[in-house]
Amino acid sequence: MTEPRELPFDADHLDRYLEAVQARDVAEQRRLIDAHPDLAEWSDCVQGLEQLAQVIESPLPEMPLSESAVIGQNFGKYEILKELGRGGMGIVYHARQIDLGRDVALKMMTAGIYATEDQRRRFISEARLAARIRHPRIISIHDAGELHGQLFFTMDLIAGEDLASCLKAGCPPQRSAVELLQTVALSVQHLHEQGILHRDLKPSNILLDEAGDPHLMDFGLAHGDDRDTAATATGTVLGTPSYMPPEQALGHIRDIDARSDVYSLGAILYELLTGRPPFVGESRVGTLLLVLEREPVRPRLLDPSIPRDLERICLRCLEKEPDRRYPSANALAHDLSAWLAGERIETPEDGMLQRLQRTIRRYPAAGYRCAVLASTMFFVILRCLFRPDYGSYYLPVILGLLSWTGLSVFWEWRGRRAPEDRWIGYAFALTDVLLLTLLLVMTENAEKATVGAYLFLVSVSALWLDVTLLRVTGLASVVGYASLLFLSADEVPLHVAAIMGVLILGTVALSEFQVRRLKFGQRLQP
Amino acid sequence: MADPSPSQIAGWLEQAQLGDAAARDQLFGACRSFVAITARVHLQRRLQSKVDASDLAQQSLLEAHRGFERFAGQSPQEWFGWLKQIVVHNAADVAKQYRGTAKRDAGREISLAAESSNSAAWDHTPPDPGPSPSQVVAGMEQELLMAAAIEQLPDDYREVLILRHLERLPFQEVAERMGRSRGACQMLWARAMEQLKGLMSQTSQATREPLPQ
Incomplete structure (x- = not known):
């Protein structure tokens, strides 16, 4: 002022x-x-x-289609009877085709006459794709057109429920679940043979008729060989992350192929067997991170009655690497029918390396610690082999490393039993700092480069994405380093100690900045 | 050309829908600044200060022009709703693309505090419901003149008016958004108001002049 x-x-x-x-x-x-x-x-x-x-x-003027006012109205040769459901861009009504006297499902765009060019293009491309398909297990299109500026198309009307609402009531018996997924996989194979990828397979897009037979629907995200760039550019951010393969979650449009749909089929099978999708995070970004980085919890851990072979089929679909999945929906259907017939399935047991990789992805906190500790032990043992006279000096070190490994595995095991507890991160962090300090004191390493391990511990604790935990780890590291200086026989110059302290706090500050950034990104996402 | 009267927009709209190209050009000419201001406000709201609002306005107008046959409404109310819808949709698209390509920069520009206080401003409900949308649109000619006047102002004058009046932000927040002191913003605002008043009195005196094209 x-x-x-x-x-x-x-x-x-x-x-x-x-x-x-x-x-x-x-x-x-x-x-x-x-x-x-x-x-x-x-x-x-x-x-x-x-x-x-x-x-x-001021709010936009009311759109005729977002209101129930259309119910009971005539729309060209259709009489709208009731609303069946809403998707991202369309509303589906139960309608009667007056001239033929039959009931159909009529889909209109939510945006109505306010739809933009891009939305109209996507809607038309969905109708065109769906019209190419004639298959008893895929919903077919009867009529499409435009009336009063409003695009629409009509489809088979299936009396029944979608799979998502059925799953809310509980899982089907294992055999029926497998039969159901086999049928869906064959329908998806038919789509692929027509050159169409669905890209949004999920329980709510599978309708079950009164006989319980599945019908595939909703091609809102699908696209054919004639790659429409505008539609695909927006397609990447759409879709349901819980059923989305990593390549789609990353938006790598070029990498999306038939095996991406195989992944989604596997995610549906997982939910049919266990009652939950393979990855559910706190937010959309949380789910995406799980999809990209983590291994799904083994189905048999959630329900021990699930047969081993079925678990293997399911996890093969959910492989992060498309090359490791079934090469086609047909191959998946084939393995499922082999299982139904009690025959040997095609999918081999996991190899050593694959099992190790899965374990680390499943238990990352303990997995990475074990890997680092094991390599440290390897170098210590190597040193002992060259200088056997140092054996008595290194024996306690190896014991220390072993108990560190043991404690990590123990915390991971406790954490599995109560995954919602936050204390597990603190337990890991304090164990790390304590044992590191102990080992450094034992080996009189106060003035050597190994004290850099404190910085490593601080960075590792940032992976829990918890600012408080990060700060506690930083504080514990400073305290640990101070006691190391105090207990160690060597004289460490004061300025070296001060620099080390600054490095620890700097690492805390930097990691905290990154954690906040990531969390802010999560908030930005819808 | 006649004075802008309350039925002017409705008349042009009707003629244009019957295929009168001249009426259509007049309609679009009259709505140009409205689209421009709406684009600016929506970009502000999405904190996309780096995107050029006139590009967005231009693109939206072009789309409206190309898709004019598809506009099936009749009243000016529906017409402005349709225009707004196109702008809002395009703004969302731009924001999405922008977030995708320049995440880092956007993150640097938006602080958590700015976002939350901003959303609080939107939640504010005025004590009186105000005019209904139809009343608002009935006198649209006046608002179109106002939009045209704002478009003629220098950039910083326009920005301060958009933030203080159209976004209804208090001066403290206007100052934060513009990266100036509060006092400097109030000063800027006073000058902007003065120039706007001058422009508006010019237009109301020259009632024989057509709407700005």
């Missing part, structure tokens, strides 16, 4: 008047104008701006 004021009028009065206008306080407006008559000449301007603000802000 220190700036010089050289205005020909009193801006404070005008400001107060503007506040009264924005608050819609008419009495205050009148009072101000009476008290300061020169405000009157401003009122047109202020009121005009306020009106413009209201026009820009």
Whole structure:
């Protein structure tokens, strides 16, 4: 407020008047104008701006299709009877085709006449793709067109429920689940043979008719060989992350092929068997991170009655690497029918390396610790082999490393039993700092490069994405390093100790910055 | 050309829908600044200060022009709703692309505090429901003139008016958004108001002049 004021009028009065206008306080407006008559000449301007603000802000006029008002209305040769469901861009109605006297499902765009060019293009491409398909287990299109500026198409009307609502009531018996998925896999194979990828396979897109037979629907994200760039560019951010393969989650459009649909089929099988999708995070980004980095919990751990072979089929579909999945939906259907017939399935047992990789992805906290500790032990043992006379010196070190490994595995095991507990991260962090300090004291390493391990511990604790935990680990590291200096026989110059302290705190600050950034990114995502 | 009267937009709209190309050009000419201001406000809201609002406005107008046959509404109310819908959709698209390609920069520009206080401003419900959308649209000619006047102002004048009036932010937040001191913003605002008043009185005196094209 220190700036010089050289205005020909009193801006404070005008400001107060503007506040009264924005608050819609008419009495205050009148009072101000009476008290300061020169405000009157401003009122047109202020009121005009306020009106413009209201026009820009006013809700869009009601769209005929977002209202239930269409129910009971005639729409061309169709009479709309009731709403069946809403998707990302369309509303599906139960309608009667008056001339033929049959019931159909009629899909219209949610945006109605306000739809943009891009939305219309996607809607039309969905109808075109779906019209190419004639298959008893895929919903087919009868009619498509435009009426009063409103695009629509009509499809088979299936009396029944979608698989997602059926799953809410509970899992089907294992055999029926496998039969169901086998049928769906064969329908997907048919799509692939027509050159169409579905890209959004999930339980809510599978309709079960009264006989319990599945029908595939919703091609809103699908696209054919004629790659429409506009539609695919937006397609990457759509889709349901819980059933989405990593390559689609990353938006690698070029890498999406038939095996991406195989992944989604595997995710559906997983849910049919265990009652939950393979990955469920706290947020959309949380789920995406799980899809990219983690191994799904083994189905047999959730339900021991699930046969080993079925688990193997399911996990093969869910492989991160497309090359490791079934090469086609047909191959998956083939393995499922082999299982149904009690024959040997094609999928081999996991190899050593694959099992190790899975274990680390499944238990990352303990997995990576074991890997680092094991390599440390390897170098220590190597040293002992070259200098056997040092054996007695290194024996306690190896014991220390072994108990560190043992404790990590123990915490991981405890954490599995109560995954929602937050203390497990603290347990890991404090164990790490304590054992590291102990080992460094034992080996009199206070002034050597190995103290850099504290920085490593701080970075590792950032992976829990918890700022408090990160700070606690940083504090514990500083305390650990201080006690190391205190207990160690060597004299460490003060400036070296100070630099080390700064490095630890700097690592905390930097990691905290990254954690906050990532969390902010999560908030930005819808 | 006649004075802008309350039925002007409705008349052009009807003629244009019957295939009168001249009426259609007049309709679009009259709505140009409205689309421009709406684009600016929506980009502000999405904190996309780096995107050029006139590009967005241009693209939206082009789309409306190309898709004019598909506009099936009749009233000016539906017409402005349709225009707004196109702008809002395009703004969302731009924001999505922008977030995808320049995540780092966007992150640097938006602070958590700015976002939350901003959303709080939107939750604010005025004590009185105000005019209904149809009342608002009935006198649209005045708002179109106002939009045209704002478009003629220098960039920083326009920005301060958009933030203070159309976004209804208090000066403290206007100052934060513009990266200036509060006092400097109030000063800027006072000058902007003065120039706007001048422009508006010019237009109301020259009632014989056509709407700005």
